Amino acid sequence: MNDTTPRELDQIADAAAAASALLDRTDEAVRAGWLRAIAVALDAQSSMLVGIADDETALGTPRLAGELARTTAQLRLFADVIEEGSYLEATIDHPNAAATPPIPDLRRMLRPIGPIAVFAASNFPFAFSIAGGDTASALAVGCAVIVKAHPGHPQTSASTARIVIDSLREAGAPEGAFAMVSGFDAGLSLVDHPAIRAVAFTGSVRGGRALLDRISTRPDPIPFYGELGSLNPVVVTASADSEQGAKLAAGLAASFQLGVGQFCTKPGVVLVPHGSVLERELPQHLATQPRMLTPGIAGGFAGGGERVREVSGVRVVSAAGDPGDGTSPMVAITDVATLQANADALLEEVFGPFTLLVRYQGDAELDAVLDLLPGSLTATVHSADGEDVAALVRRLEPLAGRLLFGGWPTGVAVSWAQQHGGPWPSTNTQFTSVGATAVRRFQRPVAYQDAPDAVLPSALREENPLRTPRRVDGVLVTP
Amino acid sequence: MNDTTPRELDQIADAAAAASALLDRTDEAVRAGWLRAIAVALDAQSSMLVGIADDETALGTPRLAGELARTTAQLRLFADVIEEGSYLEATIDHPNAAATPPIPDLRRMLRPIGPIAVFAASNFPFAFSIAGGDTASALAVGCAVIVKAHPGHPQTSASTARIVIDSLREAGAPEGAFAMVSGFDAGLSLVDHPAIRAVAFTGSVRGGRALLDRISTRPDPIPFYGELGSLNPVVVTASADSEQGAKLAAGLAASFQLGVGQFCTKPGVVLVPHGSVLERELPQHLATQPRMLTPGIAGGFAGGGERVREVSGVRVVSAAGDPGDGTSPMVAITDVATLQANADALLEEVFGPFTLLVRYQGDAELDAVLDLLPGSLTATVHSADGEDVAALVRRLEPLAGRLLFGGWPTGVAVSWAQQHGGPWPSTNTQFTSVGATAVRRFQRPVAYQDAPDAVLPSALREENPLRTPRRVDGVLVTP
Numbered sequence: 001m002n003d004t005t006p007r008e009l010d011q012i013a014d015a016a017a018a019a020s021a022l023l024d025r026t027d028e029a030v031r032a033g034w035l036r037a038i039a040v041a042l043d044a045q046s047s048m049l050v051g052i053a054d055d056e057t058a059l060g061t062p063r064l065a066g067e068l069a070r071t072t073a074q075l076r077l078f079a080d081v082i083e084e085g086s087y088l089e090a091t092i093d094h095p096n097a098a099a100t101p102p103i104p105d106l107r108r109m110l111r112p113i114g115p116i117a118v119f120a121a122s123n124f125p126f127a128f129s130i131a132g133g134d135t136a137s138a139l140a141v142g143c144a145v146i147v148k149a150h151p152g153h154p155q156t157s158a159s160t161a162r163i164v165i166d167s168l169r170e171a172g173a174p175e176g177a178f179a180m181v182s183g184f185d186a187g188l189s190l191v192d193h194p195a196i197r198a199v200a201f202t203g204s205v206r207g208g209r210a211l212l213d214r215i216s217t218r219p220d221p222i223p224f225y226g227e228l229g230s231l232n233p234v235v236v237t238a239s240a241d242s243e244q245g246a247k248l249a250a251g252l253a254a255s256f257q258l259g260v261g262q263f264c265t266k267p268g269v270v271l272v273p274h275g276s277v278l279e280r281e282l283p284q285h286l287a288t289q290p291r292m293l294t295p296g297i298a299g300g301f302a303g304g305g306e307r308v309r310e311v312s313g314v315r316v317v318s319a320a321g322d323p324g325d326g327t328s329p330m331v332a333i334t335d336v337a338t339l340q341a342n343a344d345a346l347l348e349e350v351f352g353p354f355t356l357l358v359r360y361q362g363d364a365e366l367d368a369v370l371d372l373l374p375g376s377l378t379a380t381v382h383s384a385d386g387e388d389v390a391a392l393v394r395r396l397e398p399l400a401g402r403l404l405f406g407g408w409p410t411g412v413a414v415s416w417a418q419q420h421g422g423p424w425p426s427t428n429t430q431f432t433s434v435g436a437t438a439v440r441r442f443q444r445p446v447a448y449q450d451a452p453d454a455v456l457p458s459a460l461r462e463e464n465p466l467r468t469p470r471r472v473d474g475v476l477v478t479p
Numbered sequence: 480m481n482d483t484t485p486r487e488l489d490q491i492a493d494a495a496a497a498a499s500a501l502l503d504r505t506d507e508a509v510r511a512g513w514l515r516a517i518a519v520a521l522d523a524q525s526s527m528l529v530g531i532a533d534d535e536t537a538l539g540t541p542r543l544a545g546e547l548a549r550t551t552a553q554l555r556l557f558a559d560v561i562e563e564g565s566y567l568e569a570t571i572d573h574p575n576a577a578a579t580p581p582i583p584d585l586r587r588m589l590r591p592i593g594p595i596a597v598f599a600a601s602n603f604p605f606a607f608s609i610a611g612g613d614t615a616s617a618l619a620v621g622c623a624v625i626v627k628a629h630p631g632h633p634q635t636s637a638s639t640a641r642i643v644i645d646s647l648r649e650a651g652a653p654e655g656a657f658a659m660v661s662g663f664d665a666g667l668s669l670v671d672h673p674a675i676r677a678v679a680f681t682g683s684v685r686g687g688r689a690l691l692d693r694i695s696t697r698p699d700p701i702p703f704y705g706e707l708g709s710l711n712p713v714v715v716t717a718s719a720d721s722e723q724g725a726k727l728a729a730g731l732a733a734s735f736q737l738g739v740g741q742f743c744t745k746p747g748v749v750l751v752p753h754g755s756v757l758e759r760e761l762p763q764h765l766a767t768q769p770r771m772l773t774p775g776i777a778g779g780f781a782g783g784g785e786r787v788r789e790v791s792g793v794r795v796v797s798a799a800g801d802p803g804d805g806t807s808p809m810v811a812i813t814d815v816a817t818l819q820a821n822a823d824a825l826l827e828e829v830f831g832p833f834t835l836l837v838r839y840q841g842d843a844e845l846d847a848v849l850d851l852l853p854g855s856l857t858a859t860v861h862s863a864d865g866e867d868v869a870a871l872v873r874r875l876e877p878l879a880g881r882l883l884f885g886g887w888p889t890g891v892a893v894s895w896a897q898q899h900g901g902p903w904p905s906t907n908t909q910f911t912s913v914g915a916t917a918v919r920r921f922q923r924p925v926a927y928q929d930a931p932d933a934v935l936p937s938a939l940r941e942e943n944p945l946r947t948p949r950r951v952d953g954v955l956v957t958p
Contacts, residue, residue: 066579069579070579073579073580080953089916091895091896092896093892093894093895099552099892099893100549100552100893101549101552103894106892106896108916111876212700216692220853220854220904223909374699389931390933393934394500394503397590397925398593401923401925401926402925402928403925403926403928404928405927406929411580412580413578413581414579416570416950416953417585417586417587417950418926419587423699425699428700430592430702430922430923430924445898445900445911446879447880447881449881449882449883450884450885450886451872451882455868455869455872471895471896473895478957
């Protein structure tokens with residue numbers, strides 16, 4: 001896959017801008033049809049795509065087949081979401097001369113923001129890549145999409161892009177509604193390009209911050225939706241450990257080693273009581289994993305491990321044996337005082353099969369650790385049956401976008417209520433990149449004041465031809 | 480009013496953080512009561528407040544009394560909005576093992592983001608100041624608020640703050656839920672302070688951009704909601720001009736001189752057909768206005784006028800006579816070629832009673848002007864009765880957040896469907912700072928996975944005790 005040249009990039013961006021003008025008022029049923037056509041085509045090519053992706057990523061056929069199924073389910077969810085219509089937030093105020101100040105005829109809804117640049121992730125070659133959630137949610141609301149392919153899986157990207165482009169063409173979508181670009185420089189040019197109206201990114205804090213800084217130098221800063229680093233803290237209460245410490249050890253081991261630990265929701269720090277069953281049982285579950293996604297990611301994992309090893313007061317347990325080509329998972333164990341003295345070294349995400357156990361004794365030590373934690377995508381509580389965790393939940397709520405009770409954070413359902421995004425550095429916004437409301441990132445509100453019915457989008461016309469759910473004079477009206 | 484010292488600022492921010500933890504789960508009815516208590520207290524002190532504000536701003540008693548009434552109506556609207564409950568976006572997915580991937584019990588809602596820094600505006604001493612829309616919407620959703628007072632009306636600010644603080648105390652709100660700070664350095668320290676979770680700002684592009692840049696140097700960049708500069712273009716069609724040019728001239732004159740032109744929605748550029756009645760009739764409506772809000776704003780107006788005057792090909796018409804202490808309004812008139820050659824000089828907002836008429840002939844020239852225009856809060860169309868403006872509307876939609884048909888953009892209703900925010904530089908976000916949805920800026924989504932009912936916020940409990948409108952398994956359920 002050759003890098004996209006500056007000239008090609010300009011053509012692609014201009015085509016996206018032209019397509020956006022056409023996409024802007026397509027009906028929901030039409031765009032839903034496009035998304036479903038892409039899903040059908042990807043499903044039909046599943047074994048081919050999974051084979052290519054396994055060659056490139058070593059993530060394994062079962063995982064990749066599951067990820068592709070998730071990707072097409074996601075396209076279908078967004079089709080359902082736009083057909084349901086609430087995503088438009090259609091709102092009508094009829095005139096009210098008695099209000100302070102008087103209210104004219106005002107009609108507001110969300111409109112597509114324009115061409116979107118999507119930066120594909122390394123770790124989900126399907127679900128957060130070419131036809132992933134960002135692409136699906138942007139196309140769903142009527143935005144053209146340009147995806148910057150991740151260099152970790154170029155053939156998977158090219159094959160997926162071909163299927164998306166062909167499906168859209170056959171389904172009658174405008175040329176330019178979707179394109180893929182490749183290469184580091186093309187990515188930067190995309191972020192700078194005047195046609196681009198927002199950037200969606202899944203990757204590291206460093207990479208995201210660099211793009212955010214770059215956007216701030218644009219004459220017109222545009223929204224940046226970054227999904228960055230996350231520690232995903234887990235708190236195990238003393239009662240939970242004594243009731244089910246062995247089971248928790250097995251569950252944690254499965255979660256932090258899943259996909260070679262290359263998940264943004266990997267549990268990266270686990271607060272366990274002193275002398276826990278979990279700590280005692282965990283090492284037996286460590287097993288050498290396949291190679292990591294890219295040499296760069298493998299290097300980052302090794303470097304992160306070194307950084308942690310060098311902290312005095314940290315004990316490191318690895319899987320036995322020589323990993324050879326594979327990856328040896330790593331558990332670091334420390335106490336609260338060591339963590340407090342070395343927070344920078346120990347609380348930077350180590351991407352890969354690494355987790356840090358922090359032994360605490362009592363609520364004061366638990367609180368001290370929570371005070372140190374940066375924002376995360378998730379936070380998890382393991383407590384005994386019937387144990388009162390209300391106070392703990394209040395402490396965790398400000399730290400994460402999704403709070404789990406009794407499970408593990410890897411595994412992100414794609415549904416109406418999902419939230420995948422939390423305080424900095426896990427994201428830089430109050431949005432989600434997974435689930436129905438992910439579309440909101442790519443919409444902007446427009447209000448029409450005293451507009452003739454004929455110029456209004458369908459959802460705002462008085463007779464409500466598409467039976468869109470609306471708020472009329474303050475009252476929610478479902479069709 | 481003394482500048483807030485660094486030590487005072489720290490205490491205020493810490494108190495706001497402590498208050499936020501208490502505000503987080505107060506019931507809607509309780510917070511609505513606080514907002515209404517503030518409104519009652521402000522209304523009771525209306526003549527005192529209006530008198531102080533008129534001394535400081537010269538905006539006149541009728542305008543200021545109207546603005547205060549609007550401010551208290553706004554507090555009451557946000558009370559209604561939170562009591563209605565949809566603002567929580569409560570969403571419940573029951574478990575579905577058959578989904579790809581399987582869906583656990585997931586419950587999502589919006590929660591308060593934490594302490595908010597609000598930068599008060601110069602031009603609305605009540606409605607966009609101490610107890611203005613940003614304060615009301617942040618308090619409504621349960622965020623503590625610290626307002627940086629505008630130096631243009633210090634006594635108005637101090638008096639309003641005293642009433643807000645006393646009302647909240649009497650109504651039982653936690654100490655620290657609201658505070659005011661003063662001084663340039665205090666404003667910067669506020670933006671830097673770790674306790675602050677978002678910044679809302681109404682002011683100039685330059686000021687907003689400086690704060691935005693400052694936020695990007697925080698270890699944790701926080702959301703910045705800026706309402707910055709806006710040209711608010713108006714398009715007058717040839718038919719509209721021949722039908723009602725004289726009336727439009729009077730309407731434009733009233734709108735651009737209103738409040739000495741110190742409105743963010745002032746019509747700053749008006750596209751008129753060559754040889755228009757509007758252009759001929761406009762000068763007779765120019766009248767010397769009161770002094771501007773501050774010497775700095777008056778200097779900016781004079782400087783902007785000079786910048787425009789210096790462009791060859793621009794004719795300037797001012798009100799007759801010596802303005803003395805007052806402000807002489809100014810109309811600049813130019814053609815498309817001059818505008819194209821001098822876009823930077825002519826398309827920078829001149830804050831004050833200034834408007835630029837651009838003569839166009841035919842659709843191609845109209846399009847050429849629209850191509851040059853930056854984003855605005857509003858765009859307005861004046862057309863003849865029954866004239867087809869669909870194509871023109873399609874051109875204007877990407878340029879503004881509110882499209883008006885047959886009116887003038889000054890005058891912003893406070894209602895459910897209002898949108899006050901458009902593309903850069905009018906705002907930097909996809910939110911509004913006026914109307915019901917302004918609350919969304921100060922909320923973050925949190926999802927609870929497999930949570931025991933007892934730890935959930937009321938709106939997410941299975942039995943729905945407060946009868947909150949919710950989406951359950953994809954279906955909107957109104958109580």
